[in-house]
Amino acid sequence: MKITKDLYQGSLALLTDFYQLTMAYAYWKSGKAEQEAVFNLFFRKNPFQSGFTIAAGLEYVIDFCRNFNFNESDLAYLADMKNTDGTVVFESNFIEYLKEMRFTCDLEAVEEGTVIFPHTPIIKVKGPLIQCQLLETALLNIINFQTLIATKAARVVLAAKGDSVLEFGLRRAQGIDGALAASRASFIGGCSATSNVMAGKLFGIPVSGTHAHSWIMSFDSELEAFYAYADAFPEKCVFLVDTYDTVNGIKNAIEVGKALREKGKEMIGVRIDSGDLAYFSNVARQMLDEAGFPDAKVVASNDLDEHIITSLKSQEASIDVWGVGTKLVTAYDQPALGAVYKLAAIRDENGNWDPKVKVSQQSIKINIPGNHDIIRFLKNGKAVADMIYLKEDTSGKNIFTIIDPIDPTKRKKVNSDSMEQLNLLKPIFNKGKKIYDSPSIDLIKENTQKNLQYFDKTHKRLINPHIYPVGLEEKLYQLRTDLVFKMKNYEHE
Numbered sequence: 001m002k003i004t005k006d007l008y009q010g011s012l013a014l015l016t017d018f019y020q021l022t023m024a025y026a027y028w029k030s031g032k033a034e035q036e037a038v039f040n041l042f043f044r045k046n047p048f049q050s051g052f053t054i055a056a057g058l059e060y061v062i063d064f065c066r067n068f069n070f071n072e073s074d075l076a077y078l079a080d081m082k083n084t085d086g087t088v089v090f091e092s093n094f095i096e097y098l099k100e101m102r103f104t105c106d107l108e109a110v111e112e113g114t115v116i117f118p119h120t121p122i123i124k125v126k127g128p129l130i131q132c133q134l135l136e137t138a139l140l141n142i143i144n145f146q147t148l149i150a151t152k153a154a155r156v157v158l159a160a161k162g163d164s165v166l167e168f169g170l171r172r173a174q175g176i177d178g179a180l181a182a183s184r185a186s187f188i189g190g191c192s193a194t195s196n197v198m199a200g201k202l203f204g205i206p207v208s209g210t211h212a213h214s215w216i217m218s219f220d221s222e223l224e225a226f227y228a229y230a231d232a233f234p235e236k237c238v239f240l241v242d243t244y245d246t247v248n249g250i251k252n253a254i255e256v257g258k259a260l261r262e263k264g265k266e267m268i269g270v271r272i273d274s275g276d277l278a279y280f281s282n283v284a285r286q287m288l289d290e291a292g293f294p295d296a297k298v299v300a301s302n303d304l305d306e307h308i309i310t311s312l313k314s315q316e317a318s319i320d321v322w323g324v325g326t327k328l329v330t331a332y333d334q335p336a337l338g339a340v341y342k343l344a345a346i347r348d349e350n351g352n353w354d355p356k357v358k359v360s361q362q363s364i365k366i367n368i369p370g371n372h373d374i375i376r377f378l379k380n381g382k383a384v385a386d387m388i389y390l391k392e393d394t395s396g397k398n399i400f401t402i403i404d405p406i407d408p409t410k411r412k413k414v415n416s417d418s419m420e421q422l423n424l425l426k427p428i429f430n431k432g433k434k435i436y437d438s439p440s441i442d443l444i445k446e447n448t449q450k451n452l453q454y455f456d457k458t459h460k461r462l463i464n465p466h467i468y469p470v471g472l473e474e475k476l477y478q479l480r481t482d483l484v485f486k487m488k489n490y491e492h493e
């Protein structure tokens, strides 16, 4: 089986849960398919007990929406589906409808690299109910994973405090697509380069790397292996020194480094991949300095994550570059972000938005109804609070009360006169037409770092961060509460 083009046959439209298609059919049957709706994609908790989250995945979403149509083989597959009584699942007129269907929605989204928080929409889709519904699964699949990994990468990079972080995850990632998307998201989160060559080609991410133990083991001695590598790559020598005896490995690296220098080349450094990384990095630093290689870098790898890096920093390890694989690309300590996609409003027959709410025993699970927007308030260049609001409730106002969606006793008053305001949702598609200039991957990465600068360091602490205020504008909060009471029929009890 060919796993790329042939497997998908050039179309991703069936990359959805079956229930989206059964609902689509039922919307169509009941005449609701074209009714205008608004859906929001958001998550409920920052991952990794982080104080923030980094949005990523929009480029994939854009690509998915632009190619959102069912091809002949998709339609043939659906037309062939049978119920248990032998009748077709989808009647032929519906198959025809799907054949003609094109993406015609408005889509707004926070840009990749934006710092975001629970409850606020990352993506807002407005358009025919049937299309909004059919997009749900793929949009969640894309945003959930890339946002999760970009956030993990940002944490690892914060822990590295300005040192380069190389992403080494391909061999341990969740499959081929997981690996590619993780390399992209890791770069957005702040990694300097990836070892994943295909990600380099597809996304324009810098590719880098050292060599493995197998290289050393294929020779009779480590020294021979280092000399041979230096011959092949005099400009790219990072010698892996821990195959047999780390101290001896460093000695051998220094010997080959001196030989390189005689030829006018400088070794880049050494890599340590086992043992006590604090101890051996300090030994390496001292030996390299004493031998006249103060600029040679010490690269460390081996099951690193943000916590081990923080610990190594506090032990004053002499590590300049961090190679991070498994725990980054698999989001080891939290394998899913848990973002959801919920209907927020539907246009009634008079053309008004009818806000919708899903009631839950857990207040964290009650969505925010209405065709809402989100503003970030900034004071002197620092983010103060994010407000989810309905435009019609706020026009002409300058003083706002922002209420925590879970705990209404938590409130913040904001006077917008003394603040800068950022509209976080940017228009991406207008009636199916792309109106957004996609930034380069380098610009997205810069955007992440610029965004993080808006936030106080207490929100970026890796453990027990200070919670950044995000809430509902008072009137929206009231609308939501009233709607919950109405749907639960409290007035009749």
Ligand SMILES: Nc1ncnc2c1ncn2[C@@H]1O[C@H](COP(=O)(O)OP(=O)(O)OP(=O)(O)O)[C@@H](O)[C@H]1O
Binding pocket: 273, 274, 275, 276, 277, 278, 279, 301, 302, 303, 304, 308, 311, 312, 315
């Ligand atoms: N000084 C240190 N402080 C905290 N954690 C460290 C320190 N040195 C290494 N580590 C971490 O401890 C773990 C060591 O794992 P493990 O015992 O499997 O490796 P190892 O035996 O040294 O290497 P390998 O199995 O690859 O030969 C790794 O996650 C590594 O990043």
Ligand SMILES: O=P(O)(O)OC[C@H]1O[C@H](OP(=O)(O)OP(=O)(O)O)[C@H](O)[C@@H]1O
Binding pocket: 168, 169, 171, 172, 273, 301, 302, 303, 304, 323, 324, 325, 326, 327
């Ligand atoms: O540890 P990670 O963060 O996933 O980084 C990637 C790892 O992949 C390589 O070796 P591999 O783990 O394949 O073999 P080893 O552990 O036996 O050296 C490399 O030497 C790192 O240890």
Ligand SMILES: O=C(O)c1cccnc1
Binding pocket: 168, 169, 195, 208, 209, 210, 211, 301, 323, 325
């Ligand atoms: O280039 C490296 O050093 C590398 C690449 C992948 C995995 N581990 C290490």
Ligand SMILES: [Mg+2]
Binding pocket: 302, 303
């Ligand atoms: Mg390993």
